[in-house]
Amino acid sequence: MQDWPGLIEAYRSWLPVSDTTPVVTLKEGATPLIPVNSIAERIGRGVKVYVKYDGLNPTGSFKDRGMTMAISKAKEANCEGVICASTGNTSAAAAAYARRAGMRAFVLIPDGYVAQGKLAQALVYGSEVLAIRGNFDRALDIVQEMALKYPVTLVNSVNPYRLQGQKTAAFEIVDALGEAPEWLCIPMGNAGNITAYWMGFQEYKQAGKCQLLPQMMGFQASGSAPLVFNKTVNNPNTIATAIRIGNPVNKEKAIAAKSSSNGAFLDVSDEKIIEAYKLLGREEGIFCEPASAASVAGLLKRASEVPSGATVVCVLTGNGLKDPDCAINNNDATFHADLNPDLTTVARVMGF
Amino acid sequence: MQDWPGLIEAYRSWLPVSDTTPVVTLKEGATPLIPVNSIAERIGRGVKVYVKYDGLNPTGSFKDRGMTMAISKAKEANCEGVICASTGNTSAAAAAYARRAGMRAFVLIPDGYVAQGKLAQALVYGSEVLAIRGNFDRALDIVQEMALKYPVTLVNSVNPYRLQGQKTAAFEIVDALGEAPEWLCIPMGNAGNITAYWMGFQEYKQAGKCQLLPQMMGFQASGSAPLVFNKTVNNPNTIATAIRIGNPVNKEKAIAAKSSSNGAFLDVSDEKIIEAYKLLGREEGIFCEPASAASVAGLLKRASEVPSGATVVCVLTGNGLKDPDCAINNNDATFHADLNPDLTTVARVMGF
Numbered sequence: 001m002q003d004w005p006g007l008i009e010a011y012r013s014w015l016p017v018s019d020t021t022p023v024v025t026l027k028e029g030a031t032p033l034i035p036v037n038s039i040a041e042r043i044g045r046g047v048k049v050y051v052k053y054d055g056l057n058p059t060g061s062f063k064d065r066g067m068t069m070a071i072s073k074a075k076e077a078n079c080e081g082v083i084c085a086s087t088g089n090t091s092a093a094a095a096a097y098a099r100r101a102g103m104r105a106f107v108l109i110p111d112g113y114v115a116q117g118k119l120a121q122a123l124v125y126g127s128e129v130l131a132i133r134g135n136f137d138r139a140l141d142i143v144q145e146m147a148l149k150y151p152v153t154l155v156n157s158v159n160p161y162r163l164q165g166q167k168t169a170a171f172e173i174v175d176a177l178g179e180a181p182e183w184l185c186i187p188m189g190n191a192g193n194i195t196a197y198w199m200g201f202q203e204y205k206q207a208g209k210c211q212l213l214p215q216m217m218g219f220q221a222s223g224s225a226p227l228v229f230n231k232t233v234n235n236p237n238t239i240a241t242a243i244r245i246g247n248p249v250n251k252e253k254a255i256a257a258k259s260s261s262n263g264a265f266l267d268v269s270d271e272k273i274i275e276a277y278k279l280l281g282r283e284e285g286i287f288c289e290p291a292s293a294a295s296v297a298g299l300l301k302r303a304s305e306v307p308s309g310a311t312v313v314c315v316l317t318g319n320g321l322k323d324p325d326c327a328i329n330n331n332d333a334t335f336h337a338d339l340n341p342d343l344t345t346v347a348r349v350m351g352f
Numbered sequence: 353m354q355d356w357p358g359l360i361e362a363y364r365s366w367l368p369v370s371d372t373t374p375v376v377t378l379k380e381g382a383t384p385l386i387p388v389n390s391i392a393e394r395i396g397r398g399v400k401v402y403v404k405y406d407g408l409n410p411t412g413s414f415k416d417r418g419m420t421m422a423i424s425k426a427k428e429a430n431c432e433g434v435i436c437a438s439t440g441n442t443s444a445a446a447a448a449y450a451r452r453a454g455m456r457a458f459v460l461i462p463d464g465y466v467a468q469g470k471l472a473q474a475l476v477y478g479s480e481v482l483a484i485r486g487n488f489d490r491a492l493d494i495v496q497e498m499a500l501k502y503p504v505t506l507v508n509s510v511n512p513y514r515l516q517g518q519k520t521a522a523f524e525i526v527d528a529l530g531e532a533p534e535w536l537c538i539p540m541g542n543a544g545n546i547t548a549y550w551m552g553f554q555e556y557k558q559a560g561k562c563q564l565l566p567q568m569m570g571f572q573a574s575g576s577a578p579l580v581f582n583k584t585v586n587n588p589n590t591i592a593t594a595i596r597i598g599n600p601v602n603k604e605k606a607i608a609a610k611s612s613s614n615g616a617f618l619d620v621s622d623e624k625i626i627e628a629y630k631l632l633g634r635e636e637g638i639f640c641e642p643a644s645a646a647s648v649a650g651l652l653k654r655a656s657e658v659p660s661g662a663t664v665v666c667v668l669t670g671n672g673l674k675d676p677d678c679a680i681n682n683n684d685a686t687f688h689a690d691l692n693p694d695l696t697t698v699a700r701v702m703g704f
Contacts, residue, residue: 003385003528026637027386032379032410033355056408058384059639060673081702096637106702111690116680124672124679126634128686130701134693145695150704176355282478285378285448287411320476321412321673327476328468334480338463341486343497349482350433350458352502 004030007168008068014171014203015069015164024071024101026058029168033176033313038283039296045308049299050181051280052173055288055319059121061242062193062317063093065169066162071097073161074153081106083152085139087114088242089318092121094155099126106152108132108139117325157249163196170200173313174210182310184214187294187317188227188265189243191254194218197315198257214313216263218254219298221291225267227254239270239326242291242318268297274330276300280316282332287320356382359520360420366523366555367421367516376423376453378410381520385528385665390635391648397660401651402533403632404525407640407671411473413594414545414669415445417521418514423449425513426505433458433504437491439466440594441670444473446507451478458504460484460491469677509601515548522552525665526562534662536566539646539669540579540617541595543606546570549667550609566665568615570606571650573643577619579606591622591678594643594670620649626682628652632668634684639672 004010007029008017017023033050040049057064071094074082081104084094091107098105107122111131122129132139140156147154155162174180180201186194194216204210220228221238226246233246248254258265277293280286295314299306306312320327336349356362359381360369369375385402392401409416423446426434433456436446443459450457459474463483474481484491492508499506507514526532532553538546546568556562572580573590578598585598600606610617629645632638647666651658658664672679688701 004382027384027405030356030382034379053379053410056410058405058408058637060671096639098637099634100637108698117676120676120679121639121673123683123685123687124630124633124639125637126630126684128702129688130691130698131687131689132691132693132698138693142693142695142698146698146702149695150699150702152702278476278478281476282451285410285450285452285477287448287473287476319412319671319673321473321671324469324472324676327472331475332478333475335475335483336481337483339482339484341484341490341494343494343501346460346482346484346494346498347502350456350480350498350502350504 006068007065007165008072011168011171017072021072022075024075024097025068026064026096026100028057028064028068029172031056033173034286036284038279039299042300043303043306047306047309048311049314051286051314051316052169053286053316054169055292055316059092059096060319060322061089061093062166062169063089066165067093067097067155069161069165070155070159071101075101075103079151079153080104081152082155083108083143083146084154084156085109085136085143086156087118090156091127092125095122095125095127104128106130108143110135110139157190157192163192163199166193166196167200167203170197171204174204177311180210180212181214181313182212182307183217183312185217185219185295185299185312185314187243187291187315188218188220188254189245189248191227191248191250193315193317194257195250195253198261213261216257216261217298217302218258218263218265219294220265220267221273221294222267222269227251228265228267240273240291240294242289243294266298266302268294268301272297272301278330278332288316289318289320289322290326292316292318358420359417359517360424363520363523369424373424374427376427376449377420378416378448378452380409380416380420381524383408385525386638388636390631391651394652395655395658399658399661400663401666403638403666403668404521405638405668406521407644407668411444411448412671412674413441413445414518414521415441418517419445419449419507421513421517422507422511423453427453427455431503431505432456434507435460435495435498435504436507437488437495438508439470442508443479444477447474447477447479456480458482460495462487462491509542509544515544515551518545518548519552519555522549523556526556529663532562532564533566533665534564534659535569535664537569537571537647537651537664537666539595539643539667540570540572540606541597541600543579543600543602545667545669546609547602547605550613565613568609568613569650569654570610570615570617571646572617572619573625573646574619574621579603580617580619592625592643592646594641595646618650618654620646620653624649624653630682630684640668641670641672641674642678644668644670
């Protein structure tokens with residue numbers, strides 16, 4: 001078996017890098033495409049379902065795909081540091097890649113608002129955290145201004161290189177299946193990922209790497225569904241924190257992807273998201289972030305509309321280990337406490 | 353790029369499976385081999401250092417390599433369930449693969465001893481947890497007796513198929529480097545992994561896949577070092593919980609691996625383990641379990657003995673996300689709280 005060199009080397013000719021771009025990589029990408037038969041059986045009619053488990057990227061989310069590009073280009077531009085306003089997956093990926101490149105990593109957050117647990121990764125990766133009085137929007141304003149006036153690169157969602165890296169997930173799916181799937185189910189927060197996948201599928205089709213283009217099915221949590229209901233949500237609210245975004249940066253591009261692909265946007269309730277989350281854990285052995293499960297929840301909600309015999313890929317954007325509390329509070333395990341330490345008791349409890 | 357089929361399919365001819373073995377897989381294996389230049393620079397003399405980041409397996413540790421084998425063989429034997437006594441990586445992997453195979457997963461633990469957080473994965477994978485009055489040794493006794501008398505398969509370290517799966521990590525290293533490394537640095541708990549790696553390197557050499565055999569360098573935490581000091585430790589104590597084992601199951605095999613490979617066993621203090629842990633995060637963007645960092649801490653302690661120009665591989669056995677508290681309590685990040693939300697303040701704190 002050949003060693004995977006990371007996604008920039010693997011897909012170099014498809015990406016805006018040159019021979020002089022310093023490639024900053026943790027060997028991200030090449031994440032598994034796993035068949036999930038318990039989901040397929042619930043749909044029936046010969047439908048095949050896979051999950052693209054992007055939580056197995058180096059920092060535990062799909063953000064690594066974009067960050068290997070963003071940081072390599074920042075390094076190429078001789079930037080001294082990168083900056084972002086984020087409490088979650090973006091700050092983790094930014095810190096890991098920036099520090100690996102020998103650059104400083106600044107993370108702005110609203111003071112007193114963010115639990116340390118959310119920041120565990122940014123901390124261990126040696127970032128410099130600045131907690132400002134004010135809300136998240138103010139933090140976003142400041143990082144944008146900082147990037148304009150000082151030699152730091154902004155790596156929030158507006159960074160154009162991130163989508164370039166993220167599109168490689170679509171390449172990998174086609175490379176694995178030998179064709180694009182009929183449906184691509186994906187959670188939407190800032191809607192960068194659906195935009196990037198659509199870009200990837202289109203480029204591959206244009207190059208003759210696949211004949212089909214998937215219908216892009218984007219899903220949001222009901223309490224945070226600006227794209228579904230076509231209006232900004234001022235106080236987005238959902239257990240799926242990674243997609244709790246009321247005013248997506250990539251709104252127009254996502255709507256274009258939906259229209260050109262004959263896709264659809266749909267909301268799913270937190271209850272259904274958690275149902276899908278538990279189902280993936282309990283029946284498939286796959287542990288994802290709650291936000292990731294929105295793709296499977298959405299597929300199950302739209303089950304009757306999947307063409308018979310179609311191949312469907314659901315994108316699982318993040319690793320469940322990022323949110324252990326959610327697992328502890330939402331699972332179908334049984335727990336028998338205070339048992340006598342003898343064979344008879346144990347056998348009885350086990351049903352033998 | 354070709355799709356990775358999971359380690360059983362990838363290395364089928366090297367493993368005790370037949371065409372009728374039902375392969376239970378989450379596409380484990382093919383984990384990245386990442387150059388860590390900050391470690392290499394500390395050693396100098398042209399030494400090359402890589403980490404084998406096995407924390408990117410599907411449940412976040414190297415245990416998945418063994419579990420895909422153990423569960424596939426249990427399924428082949430028509431077992432109804434699997435059982436283990438474990439509070440950590442083993443129970444997570446056992447539960448994920450067993451449930452994926454449609455089997456029950458029983459996890460025995462000492463009552464009142466285990467924090468729920470440690471069990472988050474076993475819970476989300478839908479295991480059946482039995483907490484008995486008594487200690488961990490009693491739990492181990494009971495699972496062994498249960499496996500003898502009832503149709504459940506024991507998947508603790510004594511299960512022979514686990515080492516078979518684990519040896520594939522050695523194959524992957526040789527496949528990636530084109531040769532075996534001169535040194536293989538690895539943390540030791542039950543010492544199954546060092547045994548499995550040695551088995552893998554030997555088999556590959558015998559088949560002509562490599563010319564070298566590495567020196568096997570096994571590392572334990574000073575407070576839990578039965579193999580280093582050659583005596584059972586009754587109350588092992590270390591921050592590296594995944595290798596906190598006082599009486600290793602694979603003691604004899606590990607000693608044989610050390611002797612035949614002209615290797616060594618050494619202990620490293622918790623302080624040095626945490627130093628290596630922080631170094632990997634801060635300078636390489638790699639987040640591992642504390643136990644994993646013992647391999648790097650050991651290498652740095654023995655730095656002067658590495659042959660000039662040698663290639664060294666350090667095994668990182670688990671994902672740092674499994675122990676977020678350790679990251680929050682041990683990191684070199686800077687944290688600036690309560691800042692005025694204006695550009696001047698932020699720029700000043702950043703040093704511009």
